[in-house]
Amino acid sequence: MEDINLMNDEKLQEIIAYDEQYYMPVFGKRVPLVVDHGKGAYLYGTDGKKYMDMIGGIAVNTLGHGNGRLVRAISSQAKKVIHCCNYYYNEPQTLLAKKLVEMSFADKVFFANSGAEANEGAIKLARGYWYKLGTPKPKIITATMSFHGRTMATIAATGQEKFRTPFGPVTPGFEYVPFNDIEAIKKTADSQTGAIMLELIQGESGVHPADFDYIQAVRKFCTENKILLIIDEVQTGVGHTGTFFAYEQFGIQPDILTLAKGLAGGVPIGAVLANKVASTGFGPSDHGSTFGGNPLACAAGLAVLEEIESKNLLGNVQSVGAYIQKKLTSVGKKTKKIAEVRGKGLLLGIELESGSSADVKMKLFEKGFLVSSIGSNVIRIAPPLNLTRFQAVKFISAFQDVLEGKE
Ligand SMILES: *Cc1c(COP(=O)(O)O)cnc(C)c1O
Numbered sequence: 586m587e588d589i590n591l592m593n594d595e596k597l598q599e600i601i602a603y604d605e606q607y608y609m610p611v612f613g614k615r616v617p618l619v620v621d622h623g624k625g626a627y628l629y630g631t632d633g634k635k636y637m638d639m640i641g642g643i644a645v646n647t648l649g650h651g652n653g654r655l656v657r658a659i660s661s662q663a664k665k666v667i668h669c670c671n672y673y674y675n676e677p678q679t680l681l682a683k684k685l686v687e688m689s690f691a692d693k694v695f696f697a698n699s700g701a702e703a704n705e706g707a708i709k710l711a712r713g714y715w716y717k718l719g720t721p722k723p724k725i726i727t728a729t730m731s732f733h734g735r736t737m738a739t740i741a742a743t744g745q746e747k748f749r750t751p752f753g754p755v756t757p758g759f760e761y762v763p764f765n766d767i768e769a770i771k772k773t774a775d776s777q778t779g780a781i782m783l784e785l786i787q788g789e790s791g792v793h794p795a796d797f798d799y800i801q802a803v804r805k806f807c808t809e810n811k812i813l814l815i816i817d818e819v820q821t822g823v824g825h826t827g828t829f830f831a832y833e834q835f836g837i838q839p840d841i842l843t844l845a846k847g848l849a850g851g852v853p854i855g856a857v858l859a860n861k862v863a864s865t866g867f868g869p870s871d872h873g874s875t876f877g878g879n880p881l882a883c884a885a886g887l888a889v890l891e892e893i894e895s896k897n898l899l900g901n902v903q904s905v906g907a908y909i910q911k912k913l914t915s916v917g918k919k920t921k922k923i924a925e926v927r928g929k930g931l932l933l934g935i936e937l938e939s940g941s942s943a944d945v946k947m948k949l950f951e952k953g954f955l956v957s958s959i960g961s962n963v964i965r966i967a968p969p970l971n972l973t974r975f976q977a978v979k980f981i982s983a984f985q986d987v988l989e990g991k992e
Pocket residue numbers: 699700701702704732733734735784788789817818819820821845846
């Protein structure tokens with residue numbers, strides 16, 4: 586039935602045909618939804634159908650769609666000035682930097698336009714730091730199954746060969762160690778190792794959380810051996826795990842941290858945060874960005890942070906996230922079709938016991954729910970931080986129906 590409705594939607598067919606003709610095929614065959622608009626936790630297709638957005642633009646739509654505070658901030662900033670470049674100062678940029686410093690371990694901030702770009706900045710900062718000290722230490726250790734972006738240096742940082750091999754030679758100087766294995770780091774690090782770069786939950790490779798003890802041990806090792814610790818919170822940052830930064834739950838402070846996805850609620854932005862010591866890696870003209878830190882993106886970022894604070898969204902993430910994790914775990918026990926529900930807050934991976942995650946994703950889509958499928962057997966959700974308990978109940982029940990094969 587759904588298929589017939591879809592076939593009848595001319596707009597949908599037209600856009601899909603144009604995409605096939607004109608867009609580079611990097612996204613493969615996409616979910617057959619042409620997004621028209623969104624409201625709260627819901628997206629609406631050009632076919633008029635409504636979908637609960639449980640992936641939130643991949644952890645980007647922090648406040649859902651059409652949030653009043655965010656829309657007002659963007660439109661009033663657009664009326665004032667959208668872009669002015671970094672020859673000049675702009676108030677939203679300064680205030681967002683100040684706010685991020687006050688909220689975190691950091692003393693200094695730099696703004697970029699995406700996660701990969703923030704990570705490029707972090708990698709450059711670490712190398713610049715050691716160079717300026719007169720003892721270059723270009724090597725950076727990262728984890729296997731990590732994901733740090735799609736640019737040349739960040740595919741080199743990414744511990745998954747498939748992202749690098751066709752595009753070599755990539756940026757040299759990266760070494761990969763198994764995740765959650767402190768001994769592997771100890772064996773690999775040497776006098777040329779300037780930084781270790783890790784995610785606290787490996788989101789893109791299936792939502793694999795780091796062990797608390799591992800991160801503690803990495804921090805200790807870095808401090809003792811004068812190695813900079815870079816934490817990539819492009820996905821885990823901005824509240825999705827129930828604290829603003831995930832590192833707060835690991836009892837450590839990084840030297841350098843990157844943010845992007847959720848920071849401006851959908852407006853492209855990236856950020857490099859660093860403590861006083863690490864931030865000396867950049868001096869005048871060492872780095873920059875034409876768009877980075879523009880007033881529009883930073884005004885959006887400020888609105889996101891204000892909304893998180895004023896609506897106690899972190900509390901909501903903790904309670905709704907724990908509820909989903911608990912309920913889906915018991916659905917798993919009942920149906921014997923879920924191997925594990927893992928992650929923190931509203932960044933969760935549901936590993937299926939059997940069957941294909943691509944199938945489950947499409948069946949959920951037909952029922953009006955958007956999720957992402959990773960590899961062959963993991964469903965990932967990263968919904969807006971203001972998802973309600975009521976919406977969570979609907980999602981859990983649809984998920985159970987799909988597992989039980991109910992129409
Ligand atoms: C998404 C992601 C990136 C890349 O961000 P882009 O904005 O797509 O460049 C980097 N690191 C992590 C952990 C991510 O999840």
